[in-house]
Amino acid sequence: xxxxxxxxxxxxxxxxxxxxxxxxxxxxxxxxxxxxxxxxxxxxxxxxxxxxxxxxxxxxxxxxxxxxxxxxxxxxxxxxxxxxxxxxxxxxxxxxxxxxxxxxxxxxxxxxxxxxxxxxxxxxxxxxxxxxxxxxxxxxxxxxxxxxxxxxxxxxxxxxxxxxxxxxxxxxxxxxxxxxxxxxxxxxxxxxxxxxxxxxxxxxxxxxxxxxxxxxxxxxxxxxxxxxxxxxxxxxxxxxxxxxxxxxxxxxxxxxxxxxxxxxxxxxxxxxxxxxxxxxxxxxxxxxxxxxxxxxxxxxxxxxxxxxxxxxxxxxxxxxxxxxxxxxxxxxxxxxxxxxxxxxxxxxxxxxxxxxxxxxxxxxxxxxxxxxxxxxxxxxxxxxxxxxxxxxxxxxxxxxxxxxxxxxxxxxxxxxxxxxxxxxxxxxxxxxxxxxxxxxxxxxxxxxxxxxxxxxxxxxxxxxxxxxxxxxxxxxxxxxxxxxxxxxxxxxxxxxxx
Numbered sequence: 396x397x398x399x400x401x402x403x404x405x406x407x408x409x410x411x412x413x414x415x416x417x418x419x420x421x422x423x424x425x426x427x428x429x430x431x432x433x434x435x436x437x438x439x440x441x442x443x444x445x446x447x448x449x450x451x452x453x454x455x456x457x458x459x460x461x462x463x464x465x466x467x468x469x470x471x472x473x474x475x476x477x478x479x480x481x482x483x484x485x486x487x488x489x490x491x492x493x494x495x496x497x498x499x500x501x502x503x504x505x506x507x508x509x510x511x512x513x514x515x516x517x518x519x520x521x522x523x524x525x526x527x528x529x530x531x532x533x534x535x536x537x538x539x540x541x542x543x544x545x546x547x548x549x550x551x552x553x554x555x556x557x558x559x560x561x562x563x564x565x566x567x568x569x570x571x572x573x574x575x576x577x578x579x580x581x582x583x584x585x586x587x588x589x590x591x592x593x594x595x596x597x598x599x600x601x602x603x604x605x606x607x608x609x610x611x612x613x614x615x616x617x618x619x620x621x622x623x624x625x626x627x628x629x630x631x632x633x634x635x636x637x638x639x640x641x642x643x644x645x646x647x648x649x650x651x652x653x654x655x656x657x658x659x660x661x662x663x664x665x666x667x668x669x670x671x672x673x674x675x676x677x678x679x680x681x682x683x684x685x686x687x688x689x690x691x692x693x694x695x696x697x698x699x700x701x702x703x704x705x706x707x708x709x710x711x712x713x714x715x716x717x718x719x720x721x722x723x724x725x726x727x728x729x730x731x732x733x734x735x736x737x738x739x740x741x742x743x744x745x746x747x748x749x750x751x752x753x754x755x756x757x758x759x760x761x762x763x764x765x766x767x768x769x770x771x772x773x774x775x776x777x778x779x780x781x782x783x784x785x786x787x788x789x790x791x792x793x794x795x796x797x798x799x800x801x802x803x804x805x806x807x808x809x810x811x812x813x814x815x816x817x818x819x820x821x822x823x824x825x826x827x828x829x830x831x832x833x834x835x836x837x838x839x840x841x842x843x844x845x846x847x848x849x850x851x852x853x854x855x856x857x858x859x860x861x862x863x864x865x866x867x868x869x870x871x872x873x874x875x876x877x878x879x880x881x882x883x884x885x886x887x888x889x890x891x892x893x
Contacts, residue, residue: 400843401425401470403460403631404836405453406477406643406829407558409434409444409498409665412452414460415832416471419840419851422859424827426464430455435495440502440531440743440750443495446484446561453562457629468630473843474566474621475638475835477646478559480579483537486554486564493548496558497537499579500666500701502743505750507543508536511581514597518682524594526585527578528682531743531750532701535581539598549599555607559640566637567619570609575645575695577611578687585688586676614639614690615853617842638842643831644668644697645690650834651799651825652861654691654853659788659795661814661822662830663804665705667781670697671793679791683746683784690838691853696791698746698784703777704803706739706754710773714766718807721770726809728771730816730875731882733763736889737776746784749893757889774810775817775879779886782817797821800867801830811867816875817883824867833860 399420406413411431415424430452435443461468481499486492497504508531515521521528529535534557542549556564557580560572577583582591590611595604612618618637626633640646644662647653651660653672662668670687673694678686689695711721740752756772800822804810815822827833837856844851 399470400472400840401466402836402839403457403471403474403635404477404832404834404839405456405474405562406646406832406835407449407453407562408479408643409500412449412456413829413832414456415827415829415836416460416464416466417833417836417840417860419837419856419860422862424833425466426460426462427829428456428459428463440505442498442501442742444498445495446492449558449562450565454629457631461630469632471631471635473636473638473839474631475646475837475839476559476562476640477643477831477835478557478562478576478640480557480576480642480644481532481534482558483534484556484558484561485541485548485552486556487551488553490554490564493551494545499532500742501537502531502750504536504540505531507539508533511536511539522678522680522682525581525583525591526676526678527581527685527687529581530745530748532745533579533581535594538604542598552603552607554609555604556609559642560609563618563637563640566621566625568622569619571612571618571639572609573612573614573639573641573690574688575614575690576642579642579685585686585694588688612639614641614692614838615841615845617846636839636843636846638835638839639690640835641690641838644670644687645695646831646834646838647801648672648689648695648834649691649837649857650827650830650832650861651801652857653799654857657795658799659793660799660801661781662802663703663800663810664802665703667700667703667777668697669781669784669788670695671788671795673793677791679787681787681790683748684787684791696788696793698787700777700780700784701742701745702739702780706741706777707773707804709741710770722807722809724767724770725774728765728767730878731885732768732771732775734758734760735763735768735772736886737769737772738889738893739773739776739780744780746780747890752893774813775882776886778813778817779883782883785818795820797823800824801828811869815869815871817879819871819876821868821870824864826862826864
């Protein structure tokens with residue numbers, strides 16, 4: 396690339412939207428911006444968001460990123476969008492949002508999910524038919540819930556979109572979905588990469604749901620160009636190409652260069668995810684492993700825990716601690732937190748599969764009930780959940796010499812050491828901690844390159860744009876590994892009682 400080509404990468408997450416400006420020629424991130432979202436929480440595990448917040452945050456984060464980069468928005472040639480997976484956005488005929496979006500962390504539809512799972516023939520039937528076991532939080536049970544709880548809304552559905560699909564629709568006026576994000580709906584076959592229309596007809600026999608589905612496109616294809624009014628609103632080039640985009644985990648894989656076998660990415664965000672690239676749809680017999688499609692033409696076996704920085708954040712709030720104070724307290728407490736164990740299942744849990752579980756503390760005495768031990772127990776408890784998931788991936792034949800760590804939690808040196816010791820594997824961070832936003836920008840550059848005759852391969856772009864932070868590399872300490880193994884076994888015993 397001789398001329399400077401700038402790409403806007405957007406990651407619309409649970410807690411907020413992040414934007415980055417990427418110079419794909421040099422591989423440099425020139426500017427970043429962020430804007431927060433709020434959650435609508437209710438009884439029975441309701442977790443929803445107003446999609447208008449995403450649009451407002453998209454615009455604000457974009458303007459902040461352009462300002463920091465000190466570039467003219469007219470130089471943006473492509474946009475890529477990463478979105479939180481599994482969310483349900485329903486639009487009417489006019490393209491208006493019908494109700495707040497139910498999110499990935501919503502467990503209000505657990506009963507509907509159980510019924511749909513039964514219809515599929517249980518976990519085994521779901522695995523055989525779809526290649527994944529549908530779980531509370533997947534999109535499909537949200538549709539059944541809407542039909543039963545909000546029949547008037549259900550009767551007006553004209554489009555069924557995932558969060559990133561909705562943002563692309565707002566940008567371009569086109570309704571498309573990409574295989575990676577579609578994998579998390581529960582009405583998509585990950586082996587054949589097609590919608591399971593028959594399953595939707597079991598929810599509603601009229602064919603309305605099938606008609607409301609977006610078109611499926613490949614990850615290196617563009618959805619369209621930015622609508623003139625939206626381009627003006629954002630302050631960017633109206634000829635900017637909008638890439639297919641994808642789910643946050645798929646874009647996080649791109650943003651960590653996880654596009655071939657042997658790499659493992661671990662994200663310490665609101666939720667915890669661990670995933671690895673696979674050339675084939677080797678579906679794990681374990682229901683907790685979701686063999687999603689990647690956004691690179693392969694597959695992305697993945698485990699997701701519902702509780703991570705939301706759990707550590709709750710403890711920080713309880714004791715009114717900033718991040719530094721929290722990390723200092725974690726470091727003061729010994730491995731195993733003096734016998735205090737936390738099962739941090741505040742949102743219910745997906746891995747291990749305990750949707751109705753609540754958070755709990757074990758092993759408390761008058762001597763060990765200290766803020767430091769509670770802080771450490773929160774970090775250890777959430778990380779043990781990730782270890783459980785990583786073990787499942789390893790049992791499925793996935794190997795890795797190191798783990799690439801991303802997400803808010805990865806910025807903590809004390810947490811990085813805990814991860815390295817619990818996983819008994821070296822960990823390293825990328826220079827760009829907003830890996831999903833970076834991945835979305837890389838994907839936009841890949842789409843532009845494909846239209847340009849394939850000047851840059853995806854591997855070229857990842858090599859140029861994904862930089863590892865050597866100063867973050869953390870190796871396991873043998874004595875710690877042994878001590879954590881004991882604490883992990885204690886955690887497993889507590890989980891077994893649930």
